[in-house]
Amino acid sequence: MANYRTLFLAKEIYSLPFEGELNNLYLRSKVYEIIHNEFYSLINTNKLPSSSSHEILLRKDDFEALHNTRNFIIENKKNLCIKELIKKASVNKNKLRYGFKELFNTTPGNLVFEVKMHEAKSLLEARELNITEISDAIGYKYVQSFSYAFKKYFGITPSEFIKSKKGTLSD
Template sequence: MSEYISLRMKSYFEPSHEGNWIEHKAHIDYDLWFIQSGIVNITIDGVIHTANPGDVIFLYPGVPYRASTSDMGCRFIYIHFDFEIGKQQRILNDFPLSGVISKDMIQEEFIRLGNAFYQLKLLTSLPGNRLYLKSCLMAVIAKIIELYGQGQYIGQFLNEKKFRKPTTNLDVLKPVFNYINDNLQKSIKMNELAALVGISEKYFISYFKKALGITPGQYIYQIKMNRAREYLYSKKYTVQEISNLLGYPDPFTFSKAFKKYYNVPPSKFE
């Protein structure tokens, strides 16, 4: 699924607040706060949640909150971002992840992101620093999702009535993803994929598009092009061999599909 994840950092900063700081807000983006010092209290629906140094606060878009600090003040790194899979925007809203993630659960990712932030802050002119911060943010989000999937964490900010119920479940499509990855060398038919999850072909196509925002055919095409790129980078295969490995009838058809995707023919791809 990593090919279809889109992560856009909107802004990032490190504010420091005195002991009398109070903030009432509802953000339009996802918001992660990495508490560096002091104590931050987040009040949502009258319930107070406390975050200590090393903890991470995860706020969802459109959710009003009241933030305040202790007499000692506080300092934290925040990042506003958007996250989607395929064309499914705000897909994290399908899961109760919004809350305080304790430092013992996310310490490694917390430290890595903090280092990336300070490196970017000090050396903004160096290429790649913002990209590295973005990759560290992705690692934090992946860790939170992993913790939730393993039953080790569930967000405290939104109860079951508040977060959006998913209309589709990506877990249902896992056999399809695995089958496609293992059978790129052949022509994959929609009825074969539908049979893997025990639903009709028509409903399968609709379900797949609702889950990812693209059709199964578009997904297969993109997976093949990503695999083609890997084969070309390895410099172990000819265009003819790659064409066979990806189930194209001849090198011309493969080259045409490749050029449509990358805007250059495979012979000139670097």
């Protein structure tokens, strides 16, 4: 499995979707992922699977589908439900969750959350929409829920973030 993960990470390095300093950061993170995967593989090659383990086997096409689904989440920046992601990946719910945990060290839901928070931050920085509009744009029904989630992720409320950027937006 580590060989497939390394192959896909190498493909991600080859595509380098960013420019400038973000590109350098992305490249470093992928190299660290490859190193982690290789060491993890070396450490765990001598371990026997436990009899209680119900490990899900990922095929080569599953790896590609999971990477495509991850890219879909990142590119679409919208509120996606697990059913949409299962359909996109063409795998069952258990394989989707297991694959995301194995390949990306996160869950599909957490990745959607992270993408939404970074999109909200970008929208706040652009100063074209107010907090209520941004909350709605990224799929929150209530501004309070959005503010709580933003603070949980970034450690600062959207209003505080705006003030820290020395801009003014009305709620």
